[in-house]
Amino acid sequence: MISVAVVDAKTPGNVGTIARAMKNFGLTDLYLVDPPDLDRDGEAYGFAGQAREDVLPNAREVSFEFLVENFHTVGCTAITNEDDRHHVRYPFRTPRELAESLRGVSADTCVVFGRERIGLTNEELERLDEVCSIPASADYPVLNLGQAATITLYELRSLTVEETQHPTEIARAPERDIEALHEQFASLVDAAGLVEEKRPKTVRLWRRLLGRAHPTTREVSTLHGVLRRAENRIREP
Template identity: 75%
Template sequence: MSIAVAVVDAETPGNVGTIARAMKNFGLSDLYLVDPPELDPDGEAYGFAGHAREDVLPNAREVGFDYLVENFHTVGCTAVTNEDERRHVRYPFVTPVELADSLRAVETDTCVVFGRERVGLTNDELARLDEVCSIPASADYPVLNLGQAATIVLYELRDVTVAETQLPDAIERASEPELEGLYEELERFLANVNHPVEKREKTMRLWRRLLGRAHPTGRETSTVRGLFRRASGLLEHPERLVDEEDRP
């Protein structure tokens, strides 16, 4: 499966560059342009494209709208939807998250189509596309800038389009021995502050639940353990605190 991006009748070269950059960010490379503005290599399109100026933007293909319909499963992106089953041009529609879920489950070449800055895709254009996608936004002002809208949609598709990100797949949680060491230090601290004996078991259980939900890393666990160890040491030997206060 491959996912391409098409921009129809963009008025501003900078928005084309912004979309190319978002494509580069989220693992896409195939850009199609329908009736594009002039894209001067020294102009704002290339200026806004970041590293996408090296490959995505110069390799963009100018095509007609028919080409998109005839060669791809197409998804038209629009801010305006008719939430009424009696009108089928912009209904039903999916959110970007739902689109990612559906594309993950199929093997088909897809093109995500974005329209003009001021009016977006027309009803006639949307009627020829296979799906409609809309970004949930405030009802008071749901219309996004073309480049912003594309960035949001492509971000949500990242799990489909990006093999590996700069972020780890999961938090490296502290090991059980590391956590048990922290719990031992907490018990020592409770004793040193004369926490009521009858409440210590419940307090320790609450700490276990709290850290169990937090999934602290080894470094976080070690740092917190060190703080409680130091606090307990000063409580057990208050003369150390006096010595530290006397230091210049």
């Protein structure tokens, strides 16, 4: 089980944004340490989207001690140390690495985010089990609290969401249909009157292009119809 905690947030809108990201990526348990006032008519609920119905109203106000005592904790920070001479912010994992490291782990984990301006203090990070940081430009590595939470929770989605909305495999059209499309294109090239010696190369380029595209059945059918109509238009007396 993965939970989220926000420590000493100053802006209710950021709490709402984090609640919304949790709803997006399949998390439900939100803990708040020293939170701002979360007025149901205020920006926290305004920013929360559908999370205003469950995640936000069910958020629990707890102490930092509660997080340390009850969870495997991961502190999120933008500022890290470069080597092992300083252990407070080193070593650290990226959100993607964190997701991989938690796969199959049975311990309840809480991902802890800090304040908008200064994040988590060194004293707080010292008491947390792991450190997570988002790789960003060295010129400006600090992200908005809501942005940082959204990116981190997105990377954790493989542990919290059954991804059924987006297929992982491309439904490539049957080869006989693709070959028929190649033949239709070759016929169009002939009808267009392309210079004879250039026709084989043009047909080959088309085959290579389509080969990389892995078209679906619907795409092949649509292209076939367009090419056929174009050829018929060309051949009209």
